[in-house]
Amino acid sequence: MSPSPSPHAAAVVANGDDEAHNPAPSISISTTSSSSAILTPTPPYNSKKNENEKEKPQSDDGGEAGEVLTPDGNVPTPKELDTLRHVADKIPLNVWLVAGISLTERFTYYGINSPFQNYVQNPPHDPLHPGALDLGQSRATNLNDGFQFLVYLTPLAWAILADTRLGAYRTICLATAVYLTGVTLIFATSLPAALDNGISLGGFLTGMVTTGIGLGGLKACVPPFMADQYTATRPRVRTLKGGARVVVDRALTLQKIYGLWYWCVNLGSLSGIATTWMERDIAFWAAYLLPTCFLWFAVVILVVGRKRFVRRVPQGSVLADAFKVFGAAFKGGFSPKMDKGKPEYQRAHYGREVSWSTSFVEELKLGLAFPIAWTCHSQINTNLVSQAAQTHTGPLPNDVFQNLSALTVILAMPLVTHLLNPLLARLRTPFPPISRIAVGFLLQATSMAYASGLQKLIYSRGPCYDHPRHCDIPGGSAGGDAGPNDISVAYQIPVYVLDGLAGVFFYPTGQEYAYTKAPASMKALVQSILMVTVAVGAALAFVLTPAYKDPQNVIMYASLAGVMGLTTGVFFWGLRKYNALEGEMNELSAKQVEGQRRRELGREDSYRV
Incomplete structure (x- = not known):
């Protein structure tokens, strides 16, 4: 049975709904266990421009001349993520x-x-x-x-x-x-x-x-x-x-x-x-x-x-996941890289899915x-x-x-x-x-x-x-x-x-x-x-x-x-x-x-x- 929403959590979701007016690149999240999530991201924000694309005039605030700018409080476009300066938020x-x-x-x-x-x-x-x-x-x-x-x-x-x-x-x-x-x-x-x-x-x-x-x-x-x-x-x-x-x-x-x-x-x-x-x-x-x-x-x-x-x-x-990682990583000999413990290695060499x-x-x-x-x-x-x-x-x-x-x-x-x-x-x-x-x-x-x-x-x-x-x-x-x-x-x-x-x-x-x-x-x-x-x-x-x-x-x-x-x-x-x-x-x-x-x-x- 799902817990009833608390006031602070409702505020978080409300904030997320406001942001949906200008959504970030889509990403699908599907939970399979309590300790992990399967994430499939779209191409990253900082993808480079097409080399054949002509450079457009820039305005003083980082956008293109005549471009409609993202309103304050909304999720920036990929271009804005690349061109605008990143700063820390105010501390609550x-x-x-x-x-x-x-x-x-x-x-x-x-x-x-x-x-x-x-x-x-x-x-x-x-x-x-x-x-x-x-x-x-x-x-x-x-x-x-x-x-x-x-x-x-x-x-x-x-x-x-x-x-x-x-x-x-x-x-x-x-x-x-x-x-x-x-x-x-x-x-x-x-x-x-x-x-x-x-x-x-x-x-x-x-x-x-x-x-x-x-x-x-x-x-x-x-x-x-x-x-x-x-x-x-x-x-x-x-x-x-x-x-x-x-x-x-x-x-x-x-x-x-x-x-x-x-x-x-x-x-x-x-x-x-x-x-x-x-x-x-x-x-x-x-x-x-x-x-x-x-x-x-x-x-x-x-x-x-x-x-x-x-x-x-x-x-x-x-806690068991931590011990399983060490066990899988060091199986067959110690390796400080611990690559054997990674999900992709376990999937490729042993055909099994892990929860971490x-x-x-x-x-x-x-x-x-x-x-x-x-x-x-x-x-x-x-x-x-x-x-x-x-x-x-x-x-x-x-x-x-x-x-x-x-x-x-x-x-x-x-x-x-x-x-x-x-x-x-x-x-x-x-x-x-x-x-x-x-x-x-x-x-x-x-x-x-x-x-x-x-x-x-x-x-x-x-x-x-x-x-x-x-x-x-x-x-x-x-x-x-x-x-x-x-x-x-x-x-x-x-x-x-x-x-x-x-x-x-x-x-x-x-x-x-x-x-x-x-x-x-x-x-x-x-x-x-x-x-x-x-x-x-x-x-x-x-x-x-x-x-x-x-x-x-x-x-x-x-x-x-x-x-x-x-x-x-x-x-x-x-x-x-x-x-x-x-x-x-x-x-x-x-x-x-x-x-x-x-x-x-x-x-x-x-x-x-």
Whole structure:
């Protein structure tokens, strides 16, 4: 029995009916399963003119002289799609509301996570650095990596729950409740009474696990739920204030939305600046209280927006498709191209139809390169914090400098969104997703190469050279903390700047690619698969634990830089051909989304749009 239409869905269809006065090229969509649609497009919009056709006079607004122009709000003609400049749409209020949830989630996460290394590594009453549990650098790094692994592994289970049972909104509400329970537990067990009675370690570990599980649900559902709030699926003409006619482009709008999401993520991460100061100047309980209270703003947004948000109807389970793709792709031997898993290969060689699409295979393939990037990025929360402690930090806490990566994103993301992308659009210079991700990967490799060079420079300075803080010095106690080497922490700034710039290009682009190329019924699942690559990166970082000690850190950072550089080259060489198919894939994805919305209203499974 088909679900009755909701108000927001009716609005979507009404918009589609208005657009029918000037229809796009026809495309037939026939659904055969919950996770795929068979699409047969007409020739693409950007088909070239007949070479024998004479060039007609052009008007100033991109049309031919005397030609009747498409009214604003209607679907552009193929010629207008080719000649008019493409721009992003305005961001709806619902998108901003979900962005607020993302900001509060990140504020709480970084506010809690930033003091972790010191809280676990250092002893209480350390005269140089705040601490509580005194487990040492290796164990502190292991716990941090384990926490990251949990946070980014659990999205898979939450995504299945969202796509098949609860839907994104109710899943976000449930995950927020679990998240709030976890951070409250971390705060409560950091109080002086808990520390004095020896229950802080057990409470901290329990709180970490609960927090990680709740965070997984938000990570799986918030980004696709944010993109779901933008309901336009077709390009349309708009006249700007200056009289210029442009085409409002769905793909550019989603790129802008995911840029906003990543900007909010990093704005929220600045909470780490406040909590690292509070841990030093007040106590850890104060540092954990602030983000715990701030998370309640997410609860307020969820309550306020419950009747506004666009909600997709949960579909059937599609997790099996992902495992089937990997099984089919690697049958007879490993191949990073995964071409054996594509529907056309299965049809040609085995005579069978599969329920997944080619774009789904490409999405899974894309994720294979991300774990190395996440392993590199994770260093800013662990080993680079310890590296900062080997230098002179002045009055600043050693774990405050990791926030420079977020500050870089906050400054650079608006420049990319409002200056670089429009400039490239005006120059008609494409900067497609695969290229953007490759640029981000290259910057990430450069950041690790710089960290390696900086570590070597630290080892070249006294008093302790390649064993910073651990040497005997005249007048000091044997085996005690000899203090940092003679070098300023300012040398570390480029590492965080390069890391932030890397994230600007590869992280939101990966999320955007996951959303736009995934089948309409499995947006959360495919994005959660991309999140799982972060867990794999954390696992790789955990494997590298034996290398996290002096004087081996130069080799460790250099190895990460080399592997990241090699991964960048393989990634771009193997996937660059999909840059040319970006427009076609986006068009088919938009038709799938529109098809799902019509099916949710009980429309026919096969129709012409």
